[in-house]
Amino acid sequence: xxxxxxxxxxxxxxxxxxxxxxxxxxxxxxxxxxxxxxxxxxxxxxxxxxxxxxxxxxxxxxxxxxxxxxxxxxxxxxxxxxxxxxxxxxxxxxxxxxxxxxxxxxxxxxxxxxxxxxxxxxxxxxxxxxxxxxxxxxxxxxxxxxxxxxxxxxxxxxxxxxxxxxxxxxxxxxxxxxxxxxxxxxxxxxxxxxxxxxxxxxxxxxxxxxxxxxxxxxxxxxxxxxxxxxxxxxxxxxxxxxxxxxxxxxxxxxxxxxxxxxxxxxxxxxxxxxxxxxxxxxxxxxxxxxxxxxxxxxxxxxxxxxxx
Ligand code: AMP
Ligand code: FES
Ligand code: ZN
Numbered sequence: 001x002x003x004x005x006x007x008x009x010x011x012x013x014x015x016x017x018x019x020x021x022x023x024x025x026x027x028x029x030x031x032x033x034x035x036x037x038x039x040x041x042x043x044x045x046x047x048x049x050x051x052x053x054x055x056x057x058x059x060x061x062x063x064x065x066x067x068x069x070x071x072x073x074x075x076x077x078x079x080x081x082x083x084x085x086x087x088x089x090x091x092x093x094x095x096x097x098x099x100x101x102x103x104x105x106x107x108x109x110x111x112x113x114x115x116x117x118x119x120x121x122x123x124x125x126x127x128x129x130x131x132x133x134x135x136x137x138x139x140x141x142x143x144x145x146x147x148x149x150x151x152x153x154x155x156x157x158x159x160x161x162x163x164x165x166x167x168x169x170x171x172x173x174x175x176x177x178x179x180x181x182x183x184x185x186x187x188x189x190x191x192x193x194x195x196x197x198x199x200x201x202x203x204x205x206x207x208x209x210x211x212x213x214x215x216x217x218x219x220x221x222x223x224x225x226x227x228x229x230x231x232x233x234x235x236x237x238x239x240x241x242x243x244x245x246x247x248x249x250x251x252x253x254x255x256x257x258x259x260x261x262x263x264x265x266x267x268x269x270x271x272x273x274x275x276x277x278x279x280x281x282x283x284x285x286x287x288x289x290x291x292x293x294x295x296x297x298x299x300x301x302x303x304x305x306x307x308x
Contacts, residue, residue, distance in 0.1 A: 012246035032067040038183045040196040041152045046072045048150035053089035053219040057156035059207040065100040076144045079108040081116025095217045107144045114305045139290040145193045157197040160204040163249045176268040189282040279308045
């Protein structure tokens with residue numbers, strides 16, 4: 001791209017070899033193009049960026065700020081209360097928000113609700129604790145985004161993530177759920193924000209490199225509650241396809257989003273959602289999955305939990 005420096009980074013999917021400076025520019029440019037292609041937000045909108053402290057959401061925040069310096073960006077972070085892991089996550093998020101000069105809003109489960117994800121250990125939700133954590137995180141990310149007046153919620157989901165989830169859903173026959181992997185999810189319920197994935201065309205190895213080349217802070221430990229490596233194993237298998245056939249993941253994602261999902265949207269009936277009797281959020285049965293878990297903790301563990 002620059003015609004000056006030596007190229008050291010090979011992007012086989014694009015048949016490009018770039019120097020470090022040009023790679024950083026190319027990364028930002030691709031984030032901008034993805035946002036524009038899928039009309040993720042307008043320049044006048046407030047964008048809440050969900051930062052966990054991991055490399056992906058750190059790269060997301062930094063590249064969005066580089067691509068759109070005048071955009072009204074706010075960082076949101078959910079403190080899950082998982083000991084040193086959450087302490088470091090919070091610290092990294094504070095550091096990177098300061099670095100890019102963006103306001104930060106923290107929602108602490110312990111302080112606001114009176115429990116932490118650790119309280120699910122040893123309960124019936126303990127064996128699939130990451131799933132429960134995901135339900136709770138997703139709820140409070142949307143809640144906080146709405147509370148700070150954001151129009152859009154951006155998350156750091158990458159190409160490797162969405163392709164792995166899509167293959168898993170496909171194998172499990174959960175075709176209706178494939179729709180959730182779209183780059184843009186318009187709210188399908190009152191009081192929700194639009195959800196967008198600006199890194200959906202970026203590979204995981206690229207965010208790692210982007211964070212390193214820009215010397216950005218990032219979480220050094222992984223969640224101690226994480227068990228089961230199925231998704232990691234599947235990602236490795238998909239990566240092997242990619243090595244044999246560069247751009248495999250990009251093509252697969254394209255086919256899913258441009259060809260398969262439009263067919264599914266016409267043929268698969270959307271689940272009928274009703275307001276949760278406790279929090280008013282979307283639910284299938286009248287009590288949402290998040291509130292069901294909070295009620296369970298309060299009843300079984302006699303914790304002083306603010307439900308709703
Ligand atoms: P995960 O499901 O943990 O892979 O996270 C996917 C995305 O959700 C991340 O890239 C972040 O954008 C967001 N996210 C996850 N955990 C948090 C958190 N504790 N606080 C804020 N955002 C988060
Ligand atoms: Fe949710 Fe580890 S971050 S269980
Ligand atoms: Zn609820």
